[in-house]
Amino acid sequence: xxxAPTAPELTPASxxxxxxxxxxxxxxxxxxxxxxxxxxWADELLLKPYIVTKADKKDISLEEAIDPLTKSRIxxxxxxIAYCIERETGSLAQVVVDLNHEGFGWALVFAGRLILVSxxxxxxxxxxxxxxxxxNEEGDxxxxxxxxxxxxYPAVGDL
Amino acid sequence: xxxAPTAPELTPASxxxxxxxxxxxxxxxxxxxxxxxxxxWADELLLKPYIVTKADKKDISLEEAIDPLTKSRIxxxxxxIAYCIERETGSLAQVVVDLNHEGFGWALVFAGRLILVSxxxxxxxxxxxxxxxxxNEEGDxxxxxxxxxxxxYPAVGDL
Numbered sequence: 001x002x003x004a005p006t007a008p009e010l011t012p013a014s015x016x017x018x019x020x021x022x023x024x025x026x027x028x029x030x031x032x033x034x035x036x037x038x039x040x041w042a043d044e045l046l047l048k049p050y051i052v053t054k055a056d057k058k059d060i061s062l063e064e065a066i067d068p069l070t071k072s073r074i075x076x077x078x079x080x081i082a083y084c085i086e087r088e089t090g091s092l093a094q095v096v097v098d099l100n101h102e103g104f105g106w107a108l109v110f111a112g113r114l115i116l117v118s119x120x121x122x123x124x125x126x127x128x129x130x131x132x133x134x135x136n137e138e139g140d141x142x143x144x145x146x147x148x149x150x151x152x153y154p155a156v157g158d159l
Numbered sequence: 160x161x162x163a164p165t166a167p168e169l170t171p172a173s174x175x176x177x178x179x180x181x182x183x184x185x186x187x188x189x190x191x192x193x194x195x196x197x198x199x200w201a202d203e204l205l206l207k208p209y210i211v212t213k214a215d216k217k218d219i220s221l222e223e224a225i226d227p228l229t230k231s232r233i234x235x236x237x238x239x240i241a242y243c244i245e246r247e248t249g250s251l252a253q254v255v256v257d258l259n260h261e262g263f264g265w266a267l268v269f270a271g272r273l274i275l276v277s278x279x280x281x282x283x284x285x286x287x288x289x290x291x292x293x294x295n296e297e298g299d300x301x302x303x304x305x306x307x308x309x310x311x312y313p314a315v316g317d318l
Contacts, residue, residue: 096264155312156273
């Protein structure tokens with residue numbers, strides 16, 4: 001036991017624990033882990049590929065088609081958003097990610113006839129966030145916006 | 160000049176001429192014809208690959224990934240719908256077609272936050288219609304439904 005007072009620091013683990021959004025992403029990754037590859041991995045480690053620094057981005061070529069792993073990371077990100085909106089609003093949310101081989105396209109989350117999240121993607125090969133905090137912020141922002149829309153236009157979401 | 164009275168028969172050419180939807184599909188195919196391959200082809204011939212009979216369907220394997228030409232046919236079909244709705248409502252309509260390698264997925268046409276056409280696709284490798292009339296009917300139905308939705312929820316379409 002240390003007597004020196006320490007500033008309460010947010011470790012990645014406690015950040016994830018406190019974030020319903022990040023926990024949803026982790027849950028989705030584990031749900032797709034048919035062979036148990038990640039069974040003993042910490043949540044933090046599972047989310048690590050989402051952290052892509054500026055320097056990392058430079059190293060990822062845009063000349064090549066998008067990597068299937070990157071695509072599945074993008075899908076899990078938006079599915080986690082759909083899941084969080086669904087839990088709040090009760091209406092079933094679907095995810096569509098449409099990318100061309102150049103890494104351009106759309107990510108949509110929708111319920112009924114209402115689009116809850118509408119994002120154009122560019123350079124999707126480099127999909128990622130500066131930090132786990134940024135990822136959480138971005139996911140949370142999209143979830144909140146989606147919930148607002150669902151509450152504002154319930155008739156369209158139920159179509 | 161024949162003296163025998165003939166029943167007014169709808170030739171493929173006159174069907175296309177009278178259908179804003181089919182004409183839109185033709186126009187899109189021609190717009191994508193960068194090398195002028197189809198320059199001298201009749202409209203009817205351009206639309207022919209959309210006609211897939213039951214017997215034809217049996218011959219198309221579902222084991223293989225969807226052919227890029229089939230994918231572009233599906234895209235042109237939904238883009239023509241988007242175009243026809245756009246012309247009627249004035250709001251910009253986007254198309255997203257998301258298919259997995261098994262030929263399952265979604266085709267969406269949307270404006271703002273409003274989904275004007277929402278179709279789940281199955282066995283997309285076999286995408287097609289029994290006849291040009293059926294294709295016209297289906298396209299027209301989706302266009303009309305989309306216009307209705309756009310008029311019913313203008314606020315969502317303008318978001």
